[in-house]
Amino acid sequence: MASNYLILCFLSISLSPNIMALRLPPISALYVFGDSLVDSGNNNYLPTKARANFPPFGIDFGGNATGRFTNGKTVVDFIAEYLDLPFSPPYMGLTDDKRSITITGINYASGACGIFNETSKNESCLAFYDQVELFQKTVDYDLRKKYNQTELNYHLSQSLFFVSMGANDYTQNLKKAIRNPDAFAWNLLQEFSTHLQKLYQLGARMFLVNNIPPTGCLPTFAYRTRPQGYCNKTINRLIASYNRKLPVILLNLQFHLPNSTFLHSNYFKFFLQLRRSARNYGIRDIWRPCCPNRTQGDFQCGPYSVPCRNRDTHFFFDIHPSQIVNSIYARRCFNEIAICQPLRRRLGVYA
Numbered sequence: 001m002a003s004n005y006l007i008l009c010f011l012s013i014s015l016s017p018n019i020m021a022l023r024l025p026p027i028s029a030l031y032v033f034g035d036s037l038v039d040s041g042n043n044n045y046l047p048t049k050a051r052a053n054f055p056p057f058g059i060d061f062g063g064n065a066t067g068r069f070t071n072g073k074t075v076v077d078f079i080a081e082y083l084d085l086p087f088s089p090p091y092m093g094l095t096d097d098k099r100s101i102t103i104t105g106i107n108y109a110s111g112a113c114g115i116f117n118e119t120s121k122n123e124s125c126l127a128f129y130d131q132v133e134l135f136q137k138t139v140d141y142d143l144r145k146k147y148n149q150t151e152l153n154y155h156l157s158q159s160l161f162f163v164s165m166g167a168n169d170y171t172q173n174l175k176k177a178i179r180n181p182d183a184f185a186w187n188l189l190q191e192f193s194t195h196l197q198k199l200y201q202l203g204a205r206m207f208l209v210n211n212i213p214p215t216g217c218l219p220t221f222a223y224r225t226r227p228q229g230y231c232n233k234t235i236n237r238l239i240a241s242y243n244r245k246l247p248v249i250l251l252n253l254q255f256h257l258p259n260s261t262f263l264h265s266n267y268f269k270f271f272l273q274l275r276r277s278a279r280n281y282g283i284r285d286i287w288r289p290c291c292p293n294r295t296q297g298d299f300q301c302g303p304y305s306v307p308c309r310n311r312d313t314h315f316f317f318d319i320h321p322s323q324i325v326n327s328i329y330a331r332r333c334f335n336e337i338a339i340c341q342p343l344r345r346r347l348g349v350y351a
Ligand SMILES: *[C@@H]1O[C@H](CO)[C@@H](O)[C@H](O)[C@H]1NC(C)=O
Pocket: 061, 062, 063, 064
């Protein structure tokens, strides 16, 4: 096997088959695409209401409301720590000078947006299409200044492309998705696949792709179910149907795109498992958000709202998972093959 190319191997570090670590080659950069789960501040620079750049967001991030939609670090902040990289800065917040010297990865994610251009069109956030366009600018205007073609290919082949989106496409098109679940899922996946191929054409080779979380469990929906706090099964079933098809699409891409590797992250499964075992982690409330710290109302964590005192006891900070959940996710993604794993033919379809 070519030694300068990424080699994925798996090391059993204990007797239990459940505890196997995801071993990656040294990663030189982390490029991030997605929605509010991983936005690190891009929306601060866009004319959108979907923002988190005011307290109490960031209350556990040195008190800095950076635009991260949680109390502390996001999923990709923890992943950066695992990879020994600095947090990927938001593209929109970088000056031209900063952009041209940033070689450890950039974050293009944008809260409220998703895979379809039409999702949250009103919000002027960045859809996947726009995020890929910005990455193209990074390649053409910034990385090309720094690297010749050989070096550029090498840099990109050593970079991890983390992609996490699709939840907003569902929550904003629920009626359409309910009417024709399969057609909706396939359309969404086709669009998703188009943009992943564009990233590949620009030089991306190693992808870590999150599936869609069970959004039926978000406080806004759980509030309405009976018994209160249970997940909305109708919504979760729709998303499960998309998630079952996703590995098929990724496997197909991996097969057709030379040297590509797709790691699949079963965020959906992680999310439901953690809900069930939350108490083992000290998480006492699995659906009521920490901010606002009440069960009624619109679930908006407004500027200067008073959040709950101990954020670590809540699954949700607002309608987004709290830092402790993000931290457990990253740990389980890197330490348990059951959550994040490379696609292989026989593992292509998840139950
Ligand atoms: C928070 O902001 C302060 C002042 O800008 C800075 O010194 C500190 O490093 C920031 N903390 C984090 C966790 O980013």
